[in-house]
Every structure is written in C-alpha cells, then in structure tokens.
Amino acid sequence: MQKISDSPVSFEIDDEQGYLIVRFAGEIDLYGTPHAREVILNCVKSDRNTVIDLSAVTYIDSSGVASLVEGYQLAKTNQLEFGLINTSEAVMNVLQLAHLDKVFSIHASLNERLQAS
Amino acid sequence: MMSNHHTPTDQAAIEVENLVTHYGSTRILNNIDMQVSTGEIMVIMGGSGSGKSTLLRYMLGLHEATSGSIKLLGQDITEINAEEMDELRKNMGVSFQGGALFNSMTVGENVCLPLREHTHLDENTIQIMGRMKLSVVNLGGFEDLMPAQLSGGMIKRAALARAIVMDPKLLFFDEPSAGLDPVAAAELDDLILRIRKALNTTIVVVTHDLDSTFRIADRITVLDKGDILMIGTVEEVRNSDNERIQSLLNREARHIEIDADEYIKELTGQKS
Amino acid sequence: MLKTFTEKLGQTTLRGIEELGYSLALLVESFYWLFFGFRRHQAVKLPSIFSQMMHIGIQALPIVGILAFAIGMMLAIQGIATLKTFGAESQVVLGIALSVTREFSPLIIGILVAGRSGSALAARIGTMQMAQEIDALRVIGISPVRYLVTPAMIAMLIMLPALTFFADLIALLGGGVYSSLELGMSLQAYADRTIEVLQIDDITQGLYKSLVFAVIITLVSFVNGFSVTAGAEGVGRATTRSVVLSITYIIIADMVFTFFLTH
Secondary structure: OEEOOOOOEEEEEEEEOOEEEEEEEEEEOOOOHHHHHHHHHHHHHOOOEEEEEEEEEEEEOHHHHHHHHHHHHHHHHOOOOEEEEOOOHHHHHHHHHOOOOOOOEEEOOHHHHHHHO | OOOOOOOOOOOEEEEEEEEEEEEOOEEEEEEEEEEEEOOOEEEEEOOOOOOHHHHHHHHOOOOOOOEEEEEEOOEEOOOOOHHHHHHHHOOEEEEOOOOOOOOOOOHHHHHHHHHHHHOOOOHHHHHHHHHHHHHHOOOOOOOOOOHHHOOHHHHHHHHHHHHOOOOOOEEEEEOOOOOOOHHHHHHHHHHHHHHHHHHOOEEEEEEOOHHHHHHHOOEEEEEEOOEEEEEEEHHHHHOOOOHHHHHHHOOOOOOOOOOHHHHHHHHHOOOO | OHHHHHHHHHHHHHHHHHHHHHHHHHHHHHHHHHHHHHHHOOOOOHHHHHHHHHHHOHHHHHHHHHHHHHHHHHHHHHHHHHHHOOOOHHHHHHHHHHHHHHHHHHHHHHHHHHHHHHHHHHHHHHHHHHOOHHHHHHHHOOOHHHHHHHHHHHHHHHHHHHHHHHHHHHHHHHHHHHHHHHHOOOHHHHHHHHHHHOOHHHHHHHHHHHHHHHHHHHHHHHHHHHOOOOHHHHHHHHHHHHHHHHHHHHHHHHHHHHHHHHO
C-alpha cells in the first residue's frame, strides 16, 4: 500500500487478469483528490484497462467523483475499459445524485465484471 | 480530518444557546435555544417580523450577537477568529432568497467560484464538478448562460448548485419557494430531499410556505416576535393547540394584543 | 423646530463621523488584503486589478484627451487676454505650465473619474448589496474588501496619476496650439520654454494630489455602495451621493494641499 505523505488517501495497484486494479483507501476529498486523480489518469495513460476498487474508501466527495469522470472519459477516448467495483452505498448515493450511476460500469467485484462481459 | 462524514448521529450539527440580538436598540431575538441534528432538515417558520430571517443571518455569521452562542459543527462562531471562520465556511452552503448569483459571471463561473477561491484542484476537475452540480439541479448544459438569461426557478436552482459545490455539511435556505410557482417550488423541495438523502447534509430552511414546510421538514421551529413558540415534528406542530400557531397554520390575520397605555405612548411618540 | 434642526444636525454629524471611521477601516483593510491576503489564502487577484484599470483608466483616455486639450486652450485664451493688459503675453507659457501640472490636470481628472468610475462603482456595489451578492461573497468565505475594494483601490492609485500625467501632456499641447496661433510662436519654441520653466516638483505635486483623490473616490464610492439598503431608489441615491461627496472632498483636499504646498 502506497501512502502519500500529507494526503488522506492511499492506494495499491495490482495487475489481475488483464486489468490494473487500483485499490484506494481513506478519504478522497478536496485534499486527497489531486493525488487520486494523478493515480487514476496515470493508469489509463499507461494504456491499460483500469478498474477502481472503492471498498476501503470511507468517503468520496464530488472532487473525487469528478476525477473518476475524467478517468472514464480518457479511457473512452482511448478505447479502454474503465470500471468501478465495490462501491459502498454512500458512494452510490453520491453517484446517483449526479446521475452518474447510469454512466459508469459498476460491479460488485472483478469476477462479476469478467462474467458480465 | 473527520472520518464519519455520512453516518447519521444524534450529535448536534447546529446548537444555538440563549441567543439574544438587537438591531440598534430594538431587541429582535429573545433567548433563542435550538439544536439541529446531523442530517436533519429543520424548518424555521413564522410570520413576517417574527425574526426568522434574522436568526438565519446570525447562524451564517453575518452579524455579531448581543449574547449567547451559536455552535456550528462544534465550533462557536461567536468566539472563533476570522481564519477559523473561513475554514468553517467551506463546510457551509447558503441559498439566498433571490439566488444572489453574481451577475457579471456566467452560471458556470458562479457555481465554480468557491472551488476556484478555496481549492487547488485542477481546472478540469473544477469544471467537471461544476457541471455535475448543475446536472444535480437539472441545469446541465446551462453553464455558459448569464444569470440574467435564467428564469426565477432556474436562478434558485443554480444558486443551490453553487451552495453545494463544496459538498457542505451544513446547507441553509432563505425562503426557497418565494417567487416560484407551485410546480417549481415542489421541484426545489424534491431537490432538497434528494441532497439530504445522498449526502446526509444538515439543512436549515427559513420559510413562510406551509406546503413546502410540511413536505420537507423533519422538525419545525415556530418563531413569533423573536421568541420560539415551539419546536416539534410536523405532526406535533399541526396538532398544537397554541392559538398563535393555529392562526399561523390557518393563515389568519394576526390578532394584535393592545396594551392601552403602551399604545398611547407609542402614538404620541413618548417612548417608554 | 429648533429641536428637529439640532437633532438633524446631530444625526448628520454622527453619520459623518461614522462614515469617516468606516472609510478609514476600509482603507486599512484594503491594504491588509493586498499585503497579507495570501497568508489567509485570499490573495488579491491580478486580473481583477487589470479589469478595473481598463474601466477606470484606458477607457477614459478619449474623454480625458478632449477635456485636457480644451482646458489647455482655455488657459491659453484666458492667459493671453489677461496678460495683454500688462503687455506680458509671452509669460503665458509659464502660467499654463504651472497651472496645468499643479492644479488643473489632477483636479479635472479627479472630478472626471469621480463622475465616471466612482458612480459606476457605487452603483455596482449598491446593486450587489441589494441582491445579497455581498452576503453571498461573505458566506462563501470571500472577503468583499479583498475581492472588490482592494482591486479598485489599486487600479485607482495607478490610473489616476497615469491619467493626470497624460492630461498634463495634452493640456500643454492644447495651450501650445492656441499660443502659437495667437502669438505666432512656434510649437517648438513653446515646448522649449515650457521645459525651461517647468520643474519636476510641479509635475510630482499634481501626481501626489491625484493619489489622494484616488483614495477619496474609492472610499466614498464603496462606503455609499455598501450602505445601500432597500429599493432601486436606494442605489440611485447612493450613486448621486457618492459623486457629489467625492467631488466635494476632492476640491477641499485640493485646497488644503495647495495651501501647504505653497507655504
């Protein structure tokens, strides 16, 4: 787990079954977002299908969600996959409020995602 | 950094204690005591001159109270210094009666202003956040218009988008339904409820609109001439046998009690 | 009758003292934000200063040019006519040079900017006050002084001396054009003579005055704008009041200034 100094968010990247899995932990808020955003965009820029695991995220605010939107948009223009797994109810509430639950491809786990496709 | 942003608790988000305020030498609020729990929607109602807008302005830290305390998220705003107040304001969103959008800026610039002033986020992130909030209030695609080009209901919704752009823990509304037709007012009420559900925001609404009050309130504070008549749930307020409250609910003209001596002094200009 | 008059006098005096205190506080606060704003993460933004400089200064150039030229001509006409009685027409160059740089340029620019930009500021702030935009700034955590007053103050402090210097040049030119026509002296000779009689102090005196006028216009406009209470009528009244007061204070300040500079 990589801890970024002075940031409320940490992350871990695994390479599983052709996907980069980014596991965030902590809070993706105004202070954590700049780091989380960099991590997300770097994964997509490395030309890999990316899945964001939010299970250990205790709080995500709109700035965090905006970074997910950026990642999704970048993946789409590069014809890559970009998905979310393990989204808690709190995160789903935030996504629903901005009508984004219909936009992202959201699954309970990586396995479920693989089965779905 | 607080970790339990979204867990409803009994802990009070807002605590007003013994608040007394004056305008010049006139006393406007008498010993106001009220608490709003985290995630609760508290509606403050009362007739004109009841002091409800004044109470809101003091909760926003726009004036200095004569005595008493106002705690927002555990911090007493009558005591904290300017820097601490600035920090606290990042957790507060306000939707003013007329929207108070800045007329010289586009709708999008209005919504993003708090982000530009208070954060170091990437410009791209800021723009996406602004558009997201406009989409929350069903104004997606309107970011390049000027406020003057919007209808009254749209201005109120854009103002709401600006108020929630920093994901505030406390949200304040001054007369949200004033000047709106019943449909637009109901839409705004739905939005208030949706935001509370999604973000567990603590919300204070000042209004004289009964329909709106009964739709959104968890609890109601009834003010009259600077005093709290009662604080209770919608049911409790509806069933109250207090005459003043009943007349307020039935929209009756206020019965004015006249003290003959006081009245004569008032008319002849001899202040007591 | 007497009571109401003294009461009114008292109220007016009180209001005046109150406004003076408020103005001084505003002056101190606007410089506080300029120098220490960044410490509270509220630095004064350059673009807002530039946009004010455009409104106050650049856009005023044409009218300043016309006014200054006309004043230079007017001084020449008057000067030559008056000096003719003493047969000292050639001394007109000295008269124009000194009165333009020391007196007329700063005064005319002060009055012009008070009418043009001071009124616009008061109207804008009054309208914002009424629409609760000032409250909105405060609850967003943006100091209205930092966001509105400081940029205008800085822009005024830069543009008033700049406009005054520009007016110096144009007014001297106006005086020169008339003098050369009337007295048959060449523009070159007029210019040489002007440079000969004019001291640096004469010009800086005018520029110092314009700095004082800049502070007066800014403070009067904002104090009146911020104090708008209700109705469109309120904005109109505040606008008129701010122009009249600005001009009054400018002329009084000018007199005091001139008295001390000539003693």
